[in-house]
Amino acid sequence: MCMTWLEIIGWNKKQNGGMKWLQRRGCYMNHRVALLSSHFSPFSVVMASEKEAALAAIPSDSPTIFDKIISREIPHHVVYEDDKVLEFRDIRPQGPIHILVIPKVKDGLTGLSKAIAPPNPQRTSASEESHIDILGRLLYVAKLVAKQEGLDDGFRIVINDGPQGCQAVYHIHVHVIGGRQMNWPPG
Ligand code: AMP
Numbered sequence: 001m002c003m004t005w006l007e008i009i010g011w012n013k014k015q016n017g018g019m020k021w022l023q024r025r026g027c028y029m030n031h032r033v034a035l036l037s038s039h040f041s042p043f044s045v046v047m048a049s050e051k052e053a054a055l056a057a058i059p060s061d062s063p064t065i066f067d068k069i070i071s072r073e074i075p076h077h078v079v080y081e082d083d084k085v086l087e088f089r090d091i092r093p094q095g096p097i098h099i100l101v102i103p104k105v106k107d108g109l110t111g112l113s114k115a116i117a118p119p120n121p122q123r124t125s126a127s128e129e130s131h132i133d134i135l136g137r138l139l140y141v142a143k144l145v146a147k148q149e150g151l152d153d154g155f156r157i158v159i160n161d162g163p164q165g166c167q168a169v170y171h172i173h174v175h176v177i178g179g180r181q182m183n184w185p186p187g
Pocket of ligand 1: 054065091092100160167
């Protein structure tokens with residue numbers, strides 16, 4: 001969304017200090033746009049598209065844009081990677097810091113509501129299917145990257161699920177958003 005807004009005003013990336021600066025500055029712009037949007041209809045249209053994208057998305061186990069990020073088919077900005085998890089900056093940041101945490105193998109986990117566990121998670125054998133380990137890992141590395149990004153005063157973790165939860169990409173992901181004061185209730 002902020003990139004769209006920057007494009008609208010003709011912002012020149014090369015003249016203004018590179019992608020990192022642009023991304024962070026764009027986020028502040030984004031926050032201002034959020035404040036302005038209720039008074040200025042063109043921005044309201046841009047804001048609405050986020051929700052519309054989620055409502056237009058069809059929940060399925062098909063490959064998503066995140067598979068292309070994992071396979072490096074499309075460019076992205078990785079901030080953390082291990083054998084199970086990838087973290088990269090969100091293309092439409094909702095704060096000065098906005099990172100997505102995803103499992104490299106989706107394993108049917110299109111969203112949190114699809115998580116499965118054996119009847120007694122305390123006695124899981126290696127052969128029993130369970131998403132408990134990867135869910136714990138996603139949250140743990142979310143905390144690691146928050147520390148890495150200097151979010152010592154706090155941050156927000158979001159997992160959108162399904163159309164009403166405003167989920168647009170059906171490959172489970174944790175949003176780590178920080179660098180500004182959050183509000184409650186969320187939108
Ligand atoms: P959700 O609405 O919870 O499904 O969030 C999906 C997120 O993916 C949104 O915040 C998008 O901005 C983000 N996103 C979509 N495409 C990309 C991409 N190519 N690189 C980084 N983030 C993306």
